[in-house]
Amino acid sequence: MDFLQPLLGTQKGNLTEGLSKLKNHLSRLGYLTTIHKPSSSSPPPHDDLFDGALQQAVTDYQSFFSLPPTGALDAATLAHMGKPRCGVRDVSPPNTTAHYTFFPGQPKWPAGRRNLTYSFPPGTRADAHKAILDATNIWASVSPLKFKYTKDYSAADIKISFQSRDHGDGSAFDGSGGILAHAYAPTDGRLHFDGDERWVNGVVGGAFDLQTVGLHELGHVLGLGHSQDGGAVMFPQVGNGFRKVLGKDDIDGIRAFSPLIPPDLIPHHGYDHLPILPRRHPHRHASLPPPCWSPEETVALIDAYKDKWYSLHCGNLRGNHWQEVADDVASRCPALPPKTSVQCCHKMEKLRKRWLKDPPRFIATTAWSSLGSHPLSQAVVEISPAIRMLNFGS
Incomplete structure (x- = not known):
C-alpha cells in the first residue's frame, strides 16, 4: 500500500501518478466497476486521472467507514485505506438499524447441509488447525451449522489454505500488509490466508491472530458480508496483536441469515x-429455596x-x-x-x-x-x- 502516501490531498480533476493503483484497489473492494489490468507498459494517462467515478468511489468508501464524505484523499481517508484488511468486497447494509450485510443475492448453504466439513492441504502449519477448530466452534455455538474436520481436502466443504501473491483465483495477494485473507460465498468454500503475513494463534505484537481472521473469513464462507460495526468480527479491517470474538452484530447477522431452529x-x-426431568409435585418441598x-x-x-x-x-x-x-x-x-x-x-x-x-x-x-x-x-x-x-x- 506504499502507493497511497503520495496521493495525499488529491481530488477530482488532478492527474497524479499512482491513482491507477488506487482505482484497482477500490475496484477489488467493490467501489468501482472497472479495473485497470497492469501490464509491462505504462498505464495510459487517463488511468491516473481523478475523475468523477473515482470521486464517487472515494465518497462511498468514506461513507461505509463513517469518515467525512469529502470525496477527496485527505489524511484520514488514506490512513484508513492503508490498514490491513480482508480482501472481500464491502457492501453497504440495506437499512440503518443493523450493520451486518450479506453477499449479493444472499447465497447460503442448502437447508439439508447443516454439517459442514473443513480441511487443509497436507503440510499446513499445526497452529492453524487449532485456530480454525476454535473458530468453527464459536460460529456453531450461535448458528444451526456444525463443523467437522476431515483429512480429505478435495472432498471438504470448506478448503482452507495459505497462498501467496497470484494463486490462480483472480484475487492475488499483495505481500506483507494490505490484504490479509479472503474467502468466497456459499457454496464455494474456499478460504485463503496470505502466506506472506506473520501469523500466530494468539495475541502477539506485530503478528495477526489466525483465530480472529479465521473467524472473520468463516463468516464469509457462511454467507455474511462485511459489517460497518467496528466492534464486529465481520468489520473489514483487523489490527495485529489482539484477538476479537463475535459481537452482537455478528450474531444478529448469522441468525437473521440462518435462524436457529426452535429447540422443540x-x-x-x-x-x-x-x-426431560421428572415433574415434581407442586407443593412438595415448597419450603426449600x-x-x-x-x-x-x-x-x-x-x-x-x-x-x-x-x-x-x-x-x-x-x-x-x-x-x-x-x-x-x-x-x-x-x-x-x-x-x-x-x-x-x-x-x-x-x-x-x-x-x-x-x-x-x-x-x-x-x-x-x-x-x-x-x-x-x-x-x-x-x-x-x-x-x-x-x-x-x-
Missing part, C-alpha cells in the same frame, strides 16, 4: 439435548465442567462425571457448603440456555466475566464449545 423442533441426535450460587461458585463450576469436558475429549458427561464436577467445585470453594451433582447439572443447564439465547448478554452478565479469572475473549473460546455441546447422559 430439533431432532435429538446428541447435540444440545436437554434431559433453590440453591444459591455465589460468583465464586459459578466460576468454579464453569472451570470444573470445562476441565472435565476436555478430559473426556469433548465427550458427554454421565452421572459419575457430574459427581466429579461437584467434588471439584467443592475443592475450589472449601469455605462454602458443597453443591450436589444434581445442582451442578441443573446450574449448567441454565447457563447453557442463557448462552444459546443471547451469547453477548451471557458474557456481559455471567459472574466469571467480572472476576478476572479469565480474560473475556479467552473465556468465550474456552467455554462456549463446552456449553454448546452440553449433553446429559443417563
Whole structure:
C-alpha cells in the first residue's frame, strides 16, 4: 500500500501518478466497476486521472467507514485505506438499524447441509488447525451449522489454505500488509490466508491472530458480508496483536441469515439435548429455596465442567462425571457448603440456555466475566464449545 502516501490531498480533476493503483484497489473492494489490468507498459494517462467515478468511489468508501464524505484523499481517508484488511468486497447494509450485510443475492448453504466439513492441504502449519477448530466452534455455538474436520481436502466443504501473491483465483495477494485473507460465498468454500503475513494463534505484537481472521473469513464462507460495526468480527479491517470474538452484530447477522431452529423442533441426535426431568409435585418441598450460587461458585463450576469436558475429549458427561464436577467445585470453594451433582447439572443447564439465547448478554452478565479469572475473549473460546455441546447422559 506504499502507493497511497503520495496521493495525499488529491481530488477530482488532478492527474497524479499512482491513482491507477488506487482505482484497482477500490475496484477489488467493490467501489468501482472497472479495473485497470497492469501490464509491462505504462498505464495510459487517463488511468491516473481523478475523475468523477473515482470521486464517487472515494465518497462511498468514506461513507461505509463513517469518515467525512469529502470525496477527496485527505489524511484520514488514506490512513484508513492503508490498514490491513480482508480482501472481500464491502457492501453497504440495506437499512440503518443493523450493520451486518450479506453477499449479493444472499447465497447460503442448502437447508439439508447443516454439517459442514473443513480441511487443509497436507503440510499446513499445526497452529492453524487449532485456530480454525476454535473458530468453527464459536460460529456453531450461535448458528444451526456444525463443523467437522476431515483429512480429505478435495472432498471438504470448506478448503482452507495459505497462498501467496497470484494463486490462480483472480484475487492475488499483495505481500506483507494490505490484504490479509479472503474467502468466497456459499457454496464455494474456499478460504485463503496470505502466506506472506506473520501469523500466530494468539495475541502477539506485530503478528495477526489466525483465530480472529479465521473467524472473520468463516463468516464469509457462511454467507455474511462485511459489517460497518467496528466492534464486529465481520468489520473489514483487523489490527495485529489482539484477538476479537463475535459481537452482537455478528450474531444478529448469522441468525437473521440462518435462524436457529426452535429447540422443540430439533431432532435429538446428541447435540444440545436437554434431559426431560421428572415433574415434581407442586407443593412438595415448597419450603426449600433453590440453591444459591455465589460468583465464586459459578466460576468454579464453569472451570470444573470445562476441565472435565476436555478430559473426556469433548465427550458427554454421565452421572459419575457430574459427581466429579461437584467434588471439584467443592475443592475450589472449601469455605462454602458443597453443591450436589444434581445442582451442578441443573446450574449448567441454565447457563447453557442463557448462552444459546443471547451469547453477548451471557458474557456481559455471567459472574466469571467480572472476576478476572479469565480474560473475556479467552473465556468465550474456552467455554462456549463446552456449553454448546452440553449433553446429559443417563
